[in-house]
Amino acid sequence: MRKTRGPLWAWTCVVLGGVFVLASAGGFVVTRVATSKVERSVHTADLFGPQPEFAADRGGRAKITGPLNILLVGIDPRPENPEEAPHGDSVMILHVPRELDRAYLFSLPRDLLVDIPAWERAQFAGSRYDKLTHAMTYGARRDGAPSDVASGFGLLARTVSGYTGITSFDAGLVINFAGFQQVVAELGGVDMYIDQRVESIHLTPDGEPRWKLPGDPPHRVYEPGPRHLSASEALDYVRQRYTEGGDYTRQRHQQQFIRALVSKATSVSVLTSPGRLGAVVGAAGDALTFDGRGASIVDFAVALHGIGQDRMALVRLPGHNIGTGAGYQGEELEPVAKEFFAAVASDRVDEFLGHHLELINR
Template sequence: MKSRHHFGVTGTGNAARGFWRRLSGRRPVLLVAAAVVAVLLVGGAVFAVTRGDSPPPAAAPTNPPSQSAAPTPTPTPTVQPGADLRGPLDLLLVGVDTRVSVKGWEPHADAVLILHVNADLESGYLFSLPRDLVVDIPAFPKSGYRGGTTKLTHAMSYGSRRGKGEPSAAQGFQLLSQTVSKYTGIKKFHAGAILNFGGFAKLVDELGGVDMYVDQKVVSKHRQPNGKARTLRGGDYVGPQATYNPGNRHFVGWQAIDYARQRYTAGGDYTRQRHQQQLIKAILAKALSTGLPTDASAIERLFKALGSSVDVIAGERTPVEYGFALSKLRPETLTLVSLPGGGVGSGSGYRGEQLTSVGKGFITQLRAGKADAYLKANPKLVVKR
């Protein structure tokens, strides 16, 4: 990944190449924003709509042209940005617990999702890796990390270290992406995104909320029914709790985030991974249904709502180019995949999580271009809603 983009603002200079700008924000990130996918998919429309590719029709001449007049040249067709991009493409989406208000806090990857887009650029798969997945993290001389076997979430932390300087989530992402590549065998992530908490609720509200099916009862650890934060007392939260019961629901911003961030519920972090994926699909569906791909003003409001909350890295291409290239991807062609796993060790000896052979098998078959057949043979991996 050679260049960084902050929603259309391209990094320039040697310092910007290969790095992400230090994230801003005031609250921890506890999920990867569906906003990332939505913006990458509809972002190309910003370029097309706002730059005015189609000139207005020419007025009819008042007098016939003379015989000697030079013929009007045929306009050269506009080449769509990203028209030469070919699949398959892999995108790495990361939510980071930055806690920037705590001096010296090392950011952790709290959610790690991979979007694989097939060769046709019209369909794909979205799956998560557990934050506590036990992995081999390679050595990273830039931060002084010598390598080791530990939880995936720590890769961001170990990579973020800068001696006496403040830790950098941007630098930490580099080690995280190397770690994910090593574990999955995916050699290259064509684009990626990292999100802080700041503008995500505003984004959902800007879209008018999202519609989701709540597949199990979830009781919030962090929010009251009125949306206010619960009180932290003696190391735990107290007070009334927001509760999300099964069924079809319309979520405003704070509800969408709160629902998708809960892992202290039946199924633990695996349930949270599923809910994050469902939220991504719901935001994508809402973004497309509201006319964002053709409404420049709506897209500009979306960007404004995001503010500095999301940084996008797009390798050798821009987010606009990827936006155009992925413009045919739709919620109904995006398959959500849940990779099963279980704990390694128990009690005080708990080391983390590991995927089952079935879960790891999906990643292997995905690389081989045989994901559809594998999911047909293992239908329980597909998240239905």
């Protein structure tokens, strides 16, 4: 695996909201001005409801200790229907062991069949054997009121906890895919290895939205091999799930995309340009809503500064569909996933993956 110069706090820079840093041979410094700018840029909200908060150190900063579990949810607002309540289109969990020197990223299928509990905040009575993606929708939707993304995230988090046994999360993040595209644009795109042929259901070869055109317009195609993806291409590529491997392929591509983003965000051309890094942070702030249980984006960035891209493993959880065609009901994970969740909850992921190397994505 190719190493990058920067640590995981640079992944935090893009995916968790961003920090300005000055890198040097002697370490790194988060400047006071940069810290203030970052914390003002990122939207915050109460995503979890009442939970214990991190204790503060003598300087007033949150003292973050491991192990950590951070819930990341991507929503994909539909431009043709802006009033529609959001779906949890992408659900990921970043697990950081107690030592805070490595991390594991894994995904849950959007159509995973789960029990969604009652949610008083949205006057939702609960739903059994439903798709995970709907938890965000049910929690965000309330008759006669605007859609509430924070409430939707809260119900989705409780649903994920019930399914995985991960009883609480140390931070949460909602990523608006449309806004996230601006981050990639500010970075100048990303370099990825396309590992299989992918045909887009969303765009034509020249980038036009297919749903706006009559008939059956041609599809944009991503052929295997190394490729530089523009912002719109990257977002389109990682959204595709109607391809060989279905949503499990999409999960892999999204994880690969995050790793590519780490590489680009930690490149010298970005870190040594205050203007360019500032634009990335501003774009990230527009795309993100964050809840760190009393800790800020910068607190997490400092706590995770020692984790490099080469210390972040991508984990694959195998599963299969229930029903096909018109009888399709959703997805179910294989029994090994429950064993993995137990390892996450007990902070034994290293040991578990040592016996299940097949679960590591490349």
